[in-house]
Amino acid sequence: xxxxxxxxxxxxxxxxxxxxxxxxxxxxxxxxxxxxxxxxxxxxxxxxxxxxxxxxxxxxxxxxxxxxxxxxxxxxxxxxxxxxxxxxxxxxxxxxxxxxxxxxxxxxxxxxxxxxxxxxxxxxxxxxxxxxxxxxxxxxxxxxxxxxxxxxxxxxxxxx
Amino acid sequence: xxxxxxxxxxxxxxxxxxxxxxxxxxxxxxxxxxxxxxxxxxxxxxxxxxxxxxxxxxxxxxxxxxxxxxxxxxxxxxxxxxxxxxxxxxxxxxxxxxxxxxxxxxxxxxxxxxxxxxxxxxxxxxxxxxxxxxxxxxxxxxxxxxxxxxxxxxxxxxxxxxxxxxxxxxxxxxxxxxxxxxxxxxxxxxxxxxxxxxxxxxxxxxxxxxxxxxxxxxxxxxxxxxxxxxxxxxxxxxxxxxxxxxxxxxxxxxxxxxxxxxxxxxxxxxxxxxxxxxxxxxxxxxxxxxxxxxxxxxxxxxxxxxxxxxxxxxxxxxxxxxxxxxxxxx
Numbered sequence: 001x002x003x004x005x006x007x008x009x010x011x012x013x014x015x016x017x018x019x020x021x022x023x024x025x026x027x028x029x030x031x032x033x034x035x036x037x038x039x040x041x042x043x044x045x046x047x048x049x050x051x052x053x054x055x056x057x058x059x060x061x062x063x064x065x066x067x068x069x070x071x072x073x074x075x076x077x078x079x080x081x082x083x084x085x086x087x088x089x090x091x092x093x094x095x096x097x098x099x100x101x102x103x104x105x106x107x108x109x110x111x112x113x114x115x116x117x118x119x120x121x122x123x124x125x126x127x128x129x130x131x132x133x134x135x136x137x138x139x140x141x142x143x144x145x146x147x148x149x150x151x152x153x154x155x156x157x158x159x160x
Numbered sequence: 161x162x163x164x165x166x167x168x169x170x171x172x173x174x175x176x177x178x179x180x181x182x183x184x185x186x187x188x189x190x191x192x193x194x195x196x197x198x199x200x201x202x203x204x205x206x207x208x209x210x211x212x213x214x215x216x217x218x219x220x221x222x223x224x225x226x227x228x229x230x231x232x233x234x235x236x237x238x239x240x241x242x243x244x245x246x247x248x249x250x251x252x253x254x255x256x257x258x259x260x261x262x263x264x265x266x267x268x269x270x271x272x273x274x275x276x277x278x279x280x281x282x283x284x285x286x287x288x289x290x291x292x293x294x295x296x297x298x299x300x301x302x303x304x305x306x307x308x309x310x311x312x313x314x315x316x317x318x319x320x321x322x323x324x325x326x327x328x329x330x331x332x333x334x335x336x337x338x339x340x341x342x343x344x345x346x347x348x349x350x351x352x353x354x355x356x357x358x359x360x361x362x363x364x365x366x367x368x369x370x371x372x373x374x375x376x377x378x379x380x381x382x383x384x385x386x387x388x389x390x391x392x393x394x395x396x397x398x399x400x401x402x403x404x405x406x407x408x409x410x411x412x413x414x415x416x417x418x419x420x421x422x423x424x425x426x427x428x429x430x431x432x433x434x435x436x437x438x439x440x441x442x443x444x445x446x447x448x449x450x451x452x453x454x455x456x457x458x459x460x461x462x463x464x465x466x467x468x469x470x471x472x473x474x475x476x477x478x479x480x481x482x483x484x485x486x487x488x489x490x
Contacts (some may be wrong), residue, residue, distance in 0.1 A: 030162075030164055033168070034167075034168035037164070037165040037172065038169070038171065039172055040169050040172065041172025042172055050301050094177040116450075120167065123168065123171040123175070124174065124175060157187035
């Protein structure tokens with residue numbers, strides 16, 4: 001039971017990086033399917049498609065950021081050794097990771113679907129690229145809010 | 161199965177569909193040479209150069225090539241079968257009618273030139289199967305249907321009665337393929353298609369003052385409106401049909417025609433309104449990035465394009481009234 005706190009905190013970091021990463025991979029996959037379809041007919045649209053396909057990738061980066069934040073807080077990055085954590089502190093860190101883990105996972109999938117729809121839109125109306133970016137970017141708002149929530153919660157957890 | 165890639169590719173292909181402005185320009189061509197020149201930059205040009213003056217063949221080749229292209233990337237090939245299956249049944253009608261004539265003593269009765277290559281069954285295989293009476297491998301219930309057609313022919317010697325039997329089976333087969341796909345939008349479209357076909361027949365029969373008591377065999381089962389109910393329409397004045405069918409979506413098509421006092425207009429106008437309705441049934445798929453119904457919608461749009469092409473070329477080549485031709489465009 002001595003290392004339960006540390007284990008819970010690491011589990012939180014793993015969830016943040018893994019769930020948000022899985023969501024991003026699915027989202028990029030969906031958008032990539034649409035991009036491939038459009039580019040089969042018009043390879044010149046590669047640039048526009050690439051931008052839209054990349055949008056759902058940010059959640060994975062946010063998850064990784066929170067995982068780094070947690071590892072840093074635990075003292076696992078500098079080589080100085082892990083700080084001592086109670087199970088209660090470990091649970092607090094795990095809870096802090098959940099917003100970006102869960103919201104990152106779902107929002108990346110839905111952002112991927114919106115990006116796919118936007119890619120289909122620019123296939124017919126290339127001049128609407130600006131609007132096509134804004135639509136999936138709206139979904140990004142909630143991933144950013146979840147990232148902020150996770151950061152603020154982590155900053156509030158006292159360790160060491 | 162994901163349709164994201166498929167629908168995105170179709171969106172790209174939709175950019176090559178010829179629009180009404182193009183057909184309007186085509187109609188304004190001074191002669192067939194000008195029209196062929198105007199087609200030079202479209203996907204039809206390759207087929208027209210191969211088929212020469214046979215525009216029908218060129219247009220069929222374009223649709224067939226589109227079907228083959230879609231077959232290479234659509235996850236459920238049966239979606240394309242729904243579109244192609246009516247051509248199989250058309251071919252069965254052509255072959256059987258030819259045989260009826262041959263057995264009746266008309267040695268030149270066979271009309272292979274009327275066979276369409278757009279069906280799912282190879283025309284040569286279908287011809288062999290029907291002429292050698294080996295129907296075992298035929299799909300869509302044709303194995304039982306063809307002997308049944310012969311029985312109907314022997315009993316009534318009526319090609320129309322045989323056609324009705326074939327049409328009934330065609331709609332049953334379309335509905336079965338759609339239901340097996342488990343795609344509600346596609347099932348709804350097939351049902352709407354049956355309704356539209358029934359209403360076209362009803363309008364036609366009403367104009368002929370056909371005896372309502374004998375009309376039931378003309379209507380197909382499987383639509384959202386029961387065949388019995390469509391038959392009962394014939395006992396009522398045509399102006400009231402839209403009110404009677406107000407509980408259905410297709411009723412609104414009839415009410416629009418009634419408002420314009422167009423129910424007595426040319427059958428082609430009623431037919432055009434019902435065909436537009438069929439496209440409208442699938443319209444919601446346009447706003448979906450992964451709806452399989454987009455495949456059907458694309459093929460129907462392509463078919464409408466081919467029909468417009470046929471109308472335009474016939475008008476230009478035959479020197480027909482362009483205004484009349486424009487009314488026929490969809």
